[in-house]
Amino acid sequence: MRKLRVPAVLAVLALLCLAACTRVPITGRRQLSLIPSSEMNALSFQQYAQFLQQNQLSTNAAQTARVEKVGHDIQLAVERYFNEQGQAAALEGYAWEFHLVQSDEVNAWCMPGGKVVVYTGLLPLTQDATGLAVVMGHEIAHAVANHGGERMSQAMLTELGGMALQQALAQKSEETRAIFLTAFGVGSQVGVLLPYSRLHETEADHLGLIFMAMAGYDPEQAPAFWERMAAQNQGGAPPEFLSTHPSDETRLRKIRELLPEAKQYYRKG
Numbered sequence: 001m002r003k004l005r006v007p008a009v010l011a012v013l014a015l016l017c018l019a020a021c022t023r024v025p026i027t028g029r030r031q032l033s034l035i036p037s038s039e040m041n042a043l044s045f046q047q048y049a050q051f052l053q054q055n056q057l058s059t060n061a062a063q064t065a066r067v068e069k070v071g072h073d074i075q076l077a078v079e080r081y082f083n084e085q086g087q088a089a090a091l092e093g094y095a096w097e098f099h100l101v102q103s104d105e106v107n108a109w110c111m112p113g114g115k116v117v118v119y120t121g122l123l124p125l126t127q128d129a130t131g132l133a134v135v136m137g138h139e140i141a142h143a144v145a146n147h148g149g150e151r152m153s154q155a156m157l158t159e160l161g162g163m164a165l166q167q168a169l170a171q172k173s174e175e176t177r178a179i180f181l182t183a184f185g186v187g188s189q190v191g192v193l194l195p196y197s198r199l200h201e202t203e204a205d206h207l208g209l210i211f212m213a214m215a216g217y218d219p220e221q222a223p224a225f226w227e228r229m230a231a232q233n234q235g236g237a238p239p240e241f242l243s244t245h246p247s248d249e250t251r252l253r254k255i256r257e258l259l260p261e262a263k264q265y266y267r268k269g
Contacts, residue, residue: 024145025082025090026207033146034153041093041113043180044148048097048115058100058120067118070132070217071098074140075114077214077267091144098136106232110139111184112148125228133217134225138208145207147200148184155179205255209262219262226252 022033058064075096082088096114104121116139118132126132142148156179213219230248 022146024203024207025085025087026210027145027203029203031146031150032153033149034156035149037112037146037149038093040149040152040180041095044112044115044184045095047180047184048111051117052099056102058102060100060120063120063123064100066129066132067100067136068098070129070136070215071096071116071140073215073217074133074137074211077216078140078144078211081214108135108139110136110143112143112146114140114143116140125232126225127228130212130217130221131225131228133212133215134208134222137210137212137215137217138204141204141207141211142200144211145200145203147204151197151200152180202251202254205251206258209255209258210265213262213264213266216267219259219266222259223252223255226255 021030023030079088079091082091091114094114096116098116098118100118100120103119105119106121106125108116108118108122110116116136118136122135123132126135209219209222212222226248230252
C-alpha cells in the first residue's frame with residue numbers, strides 16, 4: 001500500500017487537528033481523535049474477549065478479589081469526576097472489566113472501554129492495594145485519555161491517507177482492524193499492548209496519580225512503588241510495561257512534583 005510522504009502527512013494532520021482534536025481530561029492537552037469511541041470500543045471488546053479465551057486467569061481468589069476491588073474503586077472515582085464535570089458522555093459505552101491473568105510477566109494494561117488486565121508477575125512489586133492502585137490508575141489513564149485512539153488515528157492517517165479514512169471506518173475494513181491490532185499488539189503471540197510514547201506514558205503517570213487519589217488511595221505512596229520498579233530494572237532491560245518511560249530518576253522527580261496536585265483530589269476512606 002502506498003504511504004503518504006512525511007510532509008504530506010504533517011500537512012493533513014495539521015488540517016485535521018483543527019477539525020478533529022479533542023482535549024485530554026485534566027491536562028487539557030490537544031490530541032488528534034479521528035476514530036469514534038464506539039468504533040474503538042467495538043474493536044477493543046472483540047480482542048479483549050479473544051485474549052481472555054487464550055490466556056489463563058488466576059485461580060488465587062484473594063489476589064483476584066484485590067484486583068477487582070481496586071479496579072472498581074478507580075472506575076467509580078473516574079465516573080464520579082466526569083459526572084461532576086458534566087462530561088459523563090466521555091465514558092459512554094465503557095464496559096469495565098478487571099482480570100488477573102496467570103503469568104510471570106511484570107505487566108498490566110487497559111484497552112479502550114475500560115478492559116483491564118493485570119499479570120500475577122506484577123503483584124510482588126505492587127505488594128498491597130495501594131501499590132496496585134498506582135499501576136491500575138496509570139493503565140486506566142491511558143484509556144480515559146484516549147491514548148489508543150490518538151495513536152490509531154495517527155497510524156490510520158499515515159497508512160490510509162485522509163481521503164481513505166472515512167471510507168475505511170464506514171466499511172470497518174480489514175485495514176482498519178489490522179491497524180488496530182498493530183497499534184495495540186493484541187492478537188500477537190504475547191498478547192500485550194505495544195508500548196506507548198513517552199508523552200503518553202508521562203501523561204498516564206500524571207492522571208494515574210490523580211485517579212488513585214480520587215479513589216481513596218494515598219498518592220504519596222506512589223514513589224515507593226516506582227522505586228521498587230527501578231530496583232527491579234537494575235542490571236537488565238525494563239519490563240515491557242516500562243520500556244518507553246523516561247529514566248527512573250526523571251520519572252520519580254516528575255511524580256514527586258505532581259504529588260501536591262494529586263493530594264488535592266485525595267479522598268480518605
